[in-house]
Amino acid sequence: xxxxxxxxxxxxxxxxxxxxxxxxxxxxxxxxxxxxxxxxxxxxxxxxxxxxxxxxxxxxxxxxxxxxxxxxxxxxxxxxxxxxxxxxxxxxxxxxxxxxxxxxxxxxxxxxxxxxxxxxxxxxxxxxxxxxxxxxxxxxxxxxxxxxxxxxxxxxxxxxxxxxxxxxxxxxxxxxxxxxxxxxxxxxxxxxxxxxxxxxxxxxxxxxxxxxxxxxxxxxxxxxxxxxxxxxxxxxxxxxxxxxxxxxxxxxxxxxxxxxxxxxxxxxxxxxxxxxxxxxxxxxxxxxxxxxxxxxxxxxxxxxxxxxxxxxxxxxxxxxxxxxxxxxxxxxxxxxxxxxxxxxxxxxxxxxxxxxxxxxxxxxxxxxxxxxxxxxxxxxxxxxxxxxxxxxxxxxxxxxxxxxxxxxxxxxxxxxxxxxxxxxxxxxxxxxxxxxxxxxxxxxxxxxxxxxxxxxxxxxxxxxxxxxxxxxxxxxxxxxxxxxxxxxxxxxxxxxxxxxxxxxxxxxxxxxxxxxxxxxxxxxxxxxxxxxxxxxxxxxxxxxxxxxxx
Amino acid sequence: xxxxxxxxxxxxxxxxxxxxxxxxxxxxxxxxxxxxxxxxxxxxxxxxxxxxxxxxxxxxxxxxxxxxxxxxxxxxxxxxxxxxxxxxxxxxxxxxxxxxxxxxxxxxxxxxxxxxxxxxxxxxxxxxxxxxxxxxxxxxxxxxxxxxxxxxxxxxxxxxxxxxxxxxxxxxxxxxxxxxxxxxxxxxxxxxxxxxxxxxxxxxxxxxxxxxxxxxxxxxxxxxxxxxxxxxxxxxxxxxxxxxxxxxxxxxxxxxxxxxxxxxxxxxxx
Numbered sequence: 001x002x003x004x005x006x007x008x009x010x011x012x013x014x015x016x017x018x019x020x021x022x023x024x025x026x027x028x029x030x031x032x033x034x035x036x037x038x039x040x041x042x043x044x045x046x047x048x049x050x051x052x053x054x055x056x057x058x059x060x061x062x063x064x065x066x067x068x069x070x071x072x073x074x075x076x077x078x079x080x081x082x083x084x085x086x087x088x089x090x091x092x093x094x095x096x097x098x099x100x101x102x103x104x105x106x107x108x109x110x111x112x113x114x115x116x117x118x119x120x121x122x123x124x125x126x127x128x129x130x131x132x133x134x135x136x137x138x139x140x141x142x143x144x145x146x147x148x149x150x151x152x153x154x155x156x157x158x159x160x161x162x163x164x165x166x167x168x169x170x171x172x173x174x175x176x177x178x179x180x181x182x183x184x185x186x187x188x189x190x191x192x193x194x195x196x197x198x199x200x201x202x203x204x205x206x207x208x209x210x211x212x213x214x215x216x217x218x219x220x221x222x223x224x225x226x227x228x229x230x231x232x233x234x235x236x237x238x239x240x241x242x243x244x245x246x247x248x249x250x251x252x253x254x255x256x257x258x259x260x261x262x263x264x265x266x267x268x269x270x271x272x273x274x275x276x277x278x279x280x281x282x283x284x285x286x287x288x289x290x291x292x293x294x295x296x297x298x299x300x301x302x303x304x305x306x307x308x309x310x311x312x313x314x315x316x317x318x319x320x321x322x323x324x325x326x327x328x329x330x331x332x333x334x335x336x337x338x339x340x341x342x343x344x345x346x347x348x349x350x351x352x353x354x355x356x357x358x359x360x361x362x363x364x365x366x367x368x369x370x371x372x373x374x375x376x377x378x379x380x381x382x383x384x385x386x387x388x389x390x391x392x393x394x395x396x397x398x399x400x401x402x403x404x405x406x407x408x409x410x411x412x413x414x415x416x417x418x419x420x421x422x423x424x425x426x427x428x429x430x431x432x433x434x435x436x437x438x439x440x441x442x443x444x445x446x447x448x449x450x451x452x453x454x455x456x457x458x459x460x461x462x463x464x465x466x467x468x469x470x471x472x473x474x475x476x477x478x479x480x481x482x483x484x485x486x487x488x489x490x491x492x493x494x495x496x497x498x499x500x501x502x503x504x505x506x507x508x509x510x511x512x513x514x515x516x517x518x519x520x521x522x523x524x525x526x527x528x529x530x531x532x533x534x535x536x537x538x539x540x541x542x543x544x545x546x547x548x549x550x
Numbered sequence: 551x552x553x554x555x556x557x558x559x560x561x562x563x564x565x566x567x568x569x570x571x572x573x574x575x576x577x578x579x580x581x582x583x584x585x586x587x588x589x590x591x592x593x594x595x596x597x598x599x600x601x602x603x604x605x606x607x608x609x610x611x612x613x614x615x616x617x618x619x620x621x622x623x624x625x626x627x628x629x630x631x632x633x634x635x636x637x638x639x640x641x642x643x644x645x646x647x648x649x650x651x652x653x654x655x656x657x658x659x660x661x662x663x664x665x666x667x668x669x670x671x672x673x674x675x676x677x678x679x680x681x682x683x684x685x686x687x688x689x690x691x692x693x694x695x696x697x698x699x700x701x702x703x704x705x706x707x708x709x710x711x712x713x714x715x716x717x718x719x720x721x722x723x724x725x726x727x728x729x730x731x732x733x734x735x736x737x738x739x740x741x742x743x744x745x746x747x748x749x750x751x752x753x754x755x756x757x758x759x760x761x762x763x764x765x766x767x768x769x770x771x772x773x774x775x776x777x778x779x780x781x782x783x784x785x786x787x788x789x790x791x792x793x794x795x796x797x798x799x800x801x802x803x804x805x806x807x808x809x810x811x812x813x814x815x816x817x818x819x820x
Contacts, residue, residue: 042809046802080699080773098780108781115797116805123802166707166716167789260812267808271801279800280781281793286774287716288707296711297721297729303794394791399722405654406722 035257036237036250040127042264046120049268050113051223057110058212064100066092067162067208069201078285086164086289089204093163093284109276114159116272118152118304125149125346129379131366133236135359139350141229146347148222151215153304158211160302163282164204169290170299172199174312181331199292236366239477241470245364298396307386309393311338314413338389345382356510358484370439371478373432374514380428381421388417436519439475442467443521476521483515484508604676607669611648611662620680626652633746634683635674640742642670644735654726655749658734684745691761692737697769705763706770709754717787718774723750733775737768 006014018024035041068088074081076091077098096103125145128134134142157175161168176198180190195202234248243249251257275281287296301309311334318329353375354360369376391398395409446464453461466472486496487508499508557563609618615627622629627649630637641647642665646656674686690696707716715721718732727750732740741764747753759767785792 037813039806039810039813042813043806046805080703080770080777082700084700084704104781112797112801115793116801119797119802120805123806166711263812264808267812268805271804271808275796275801278782279793279796280779280784280787282789283779283781283784283787286777286787287789288703291707294707294711296707297713297715298719298788298791300790302790303797306790306794396722397788397791400720400728403726405724405726407725 030231031252031254033231033253033257034234034248034250035253036235036243036248038238040131041235042260043120043127044124045261045264046268047117047124048120048223048227049265050117050120050272051219052265053113053269053272054110054117055216057106057113058216060102060106061096061110062212064092064096064103065089065162065208067205069164069199069204081285081288084289087204089162089164090284090289093165097285105276108279108281109272111281112275112279113272114156115281115302115304116268118149118156121145121149121152122304126379126383129346129349130369130376131236131238132363132372132375133366134350135363136350136354137233137362138229138236141226141233142350143347144222144226144229146343148219148226149346150343151219151222155211155215155219156302156304158207158215160282161207162204162211163284164290165284165287166290166294166296167282167284167287167299169199169292170295171301171305172203172290173292174301174309177331178335181328181335183325183327183332199290234364236364239365239368239474241473243365243473243477245362248364298400300394300397303390306391306393307338307342307389308335310389310391310395310413311335312393313395314389314392314410314417316414338385342382342386349378353514356484356507356514357482358511359482361482365477368474368478370432370435372481373429373436373518376432377425377428381425384424385417385421388413388420392417433518436478439478440519440521443472443475478521480517481515484511487511487515600672600675601679602676604672604674604679607664607673608676611664612673615649620677630677630680632681632683633677635678635686636684636742637746637748638674638677639670639686640739640746640748642673644739646748655728658730684742687738687741687745687761689738691765692741692768693765694737694769694772697765697767699766699769699773701763702766702768702770705759705767709759710767713751715788718771719786719788732771735771737772740764740768740771 014024066088070088071085072088072091074084074086074091074094076082076094078094081094093107096107098104128142128145157171161172161175176190176194179193180186182189190198193203193206194200195206235250237243237248237250240249251260288294300306312331315330315334318333320327320329367375369379392409392413395413396406398404399406399409446466449463449465451463453463455461467475484499484507486499495504495508498504608616608620612620612627612630615623616630617623617627620630638647641656643661645659645661645665648662649656650659677683678685710718713721713723713729714732715729718735720731721729723729729750735743743751744754744759744764744767745756754764779787785796
């Protein structure tokens with residue numbers, strides 16, 4: 001048998017299938033799909049693979065978990081809770097942890113995978129944001145991503161509440177507090193959600209349906225849509241040699257990318273298994289069963305809800321009382337405003353940017369973060385805002401660990417949460433410009449070669465050489481950010497339609513600030529290193545004092 | 551002489567001088583400073599009764615803040631009339647008293663060198679003689695083996711965890727005060743803390759929590775101290791804060807490194 005012919009056991013079934021479902025053509029087209037290579041393009045896969053682990057471990061857990069708030073007396077193998085009254089949900093979680101073979105490992109892997117799932121989404125989203133990969137034609141996929149992130153938070157909340165332990169009960173109580181604080185409909189919504197007075201006897205079963213059926217189902221559909229859109233629109237690529245808006249440079253799906261993706265799945269699975277084995281997570285047996293009367297010091301939600309916890313802790317105790325009705329601003333503002341700023345801001349950013357720059361072109365080459373300084377600065381300011389709230393959600397642990405006054409963490413936090421993002425914005429903006437200047441310097445002067453040369457008249461210079469070809473191509477991938485046409489009309493000139501009136505003037509102003517070329521790559525150096533005399537430049541300071549002490 | 555002067559401008563010379571001066575100061579202090587030797591000698595000979603010896607100890611180590619006859623000094627230390635021997639035993643055996651520095655709260659530390667069972671008993675006897683108060687519990691009252699862990703756990707969750715946390719990991723209170731962790735507390739200290747209410751802690755007297763219930767709670771806390779973590783590293787057992795930290799520092803870092811490694815190998819053009 002020659003190596004070129006396909007063996008019968010393979011060719012037979014293959015052509016049988018191909019004749020009936022016509023897969024051959026489809027596969028031929030898609031197996032050679034080209035994927036660009038950059039480490040940050042794999043970050044989204046963390047979320048994808050974590051989701052698979054979640055489905056597997058979650059299915060295992062459903063075999064043993066009882067989503068019921070029926071009151072039982074515990075009689076399992078955990079000594080410190082023997083004879084204690086609790087819900088069937090909590091008792092079955094104890095059973096999974098101590099009496100089901102492999103149960104604790106599965107629980108821990110499920111929880112670690114859940115944390116990793118959301119962290120993966122976050123880092124992936126930040127990568128997409130900072131490289132501008134959400135731009136046309138990918139705005140819809142970006143929106144799908146934002147919806148998935150919001151759903152994942154809700155999926156996390158429902159899952160975290162299922163064991164009905166004292167820690168998650170605190171989170172459930174806050175959820176109830178937020179629901180009941182809504183004006184007009186609050187009471188009704190709370191009674192609807194909990195089937196009566198809090199905590200009632202329904203919430204665990206209801207969260208269970210949401211957690212294992214509805215939300216994962218919607219997530220699965222959205223993940224599929226996300227992947228199909230990515231496949232159809234092709235992946236963006238980083239700027240580089242031979243990479244244009246009209247091609248994709250990379251490795252084909254089969255075999256190269258498939259092998260890498262498969263390996264990365266193994267890595268993700270491995271990290272989850274490692275954490276699940278060696279790091280204890282959510283030890284609900286230590287927390288005890290939920291009773292609304294008890295609450296513990298150091299009660300925190302899982303990290304992805306930390307920013308909501310932080311905003312709740314920072315908020316002053318404001319409320320408005322009108323005609324016998326109370327509007328508890330101290331609950332409703334921290335629950336809805338930061339979440340609204342972050343999620344709405346993310347969802348709308350592509351469209352706001354389009355409005356400001358007037359850029360309606362398709363983009364398939366990603367931006368380097370430095371090359372759009374305002375976007376990068378806005379993103380970093382957002383991270384700071386989110387991060388500070390997140391950090392201060394743990395202000396009691398910070399106070400406890402570092403021996404600082406709890407009150408002061410709150411006072412400082414209240415100021416920082418407004419000042420921090422502004423400072424970050426300014427600093428990031430300047431750093432971006434600085435990095436652009438350094439690029440311009442490399443393009444204009446070349447890179448230091450480390451070779452010091454002495455000229456006939458005694459001056460020492462360091463020889464500069466042109467940058468490597470691929471690095472130069474990477475840098476030259478920079479494009480000026482578009483500005484809406486007519487934004488730079490003279491003060492006395494007549495601006496074009498659409499830039500008149502207060503909103504139009506604001507748009508013109510923002511567009512001018514946001515767009516344009518801040519630091520041109522060939523700024524004032526009409527000569528590249530290639531045309532320069534041997535690419536030689538004076539060593540720093542040499543022209544001033546001719547010293548060689550440095 | 552020349553050899554020494556040559557080195558006096560050495561960058562490390564000033565530190566050497568500083569170290570020497572500090573050493574001299576410390577050494578001379580130990581020679582002059584009062585010690586507890588006299589009291590120890592009296593105890594060893596078994597002559598003195600506890601109240602009198604306790605008074606001596608008190609005047610030596612406690613009176614500077616609590617006053618010569620334990621009447622208290624405004625702004626430094628409260629009166630100890632009526633706090634009882636249990637309070638003395640708790641504060642001194644856990645190293646909280648004598649205080650090292652005046653902070654928001656006295657931290658648990660290694661007890662002073664003169665502290666031992668006898669000196670604590672004597673101090674306690676003296677303070678008890680001033681105005682009564684709760685006494686040190688008997689060994690049988692605090693025996694964890696005689697308590698019911700599960701019942702104690704319920705009481706612990708209802709009464710203690712607001713400040714001390716589910717697992718007795720401790721927690722922050724207002725203005726730099728805190729509820730200490732219970733990882734090192736002994737059964738007697740736990741009992742005494744409940745009946746005397748040290749620092750920011752409220753008193754849980756016998757009509758709120760009966761002595762039997764106290765023993766159950768002690769059984770639970772001591773059980774927690776010895777309980778292994780079946781799920782791996784405990785991460786301080788404080789829940790989501792350290793878990794989130796581990797996720798980002800370990801989990802995400804490992805996966806980012808893996809991503810960099812996987813994509814580092816570029817496909818060569820043919």
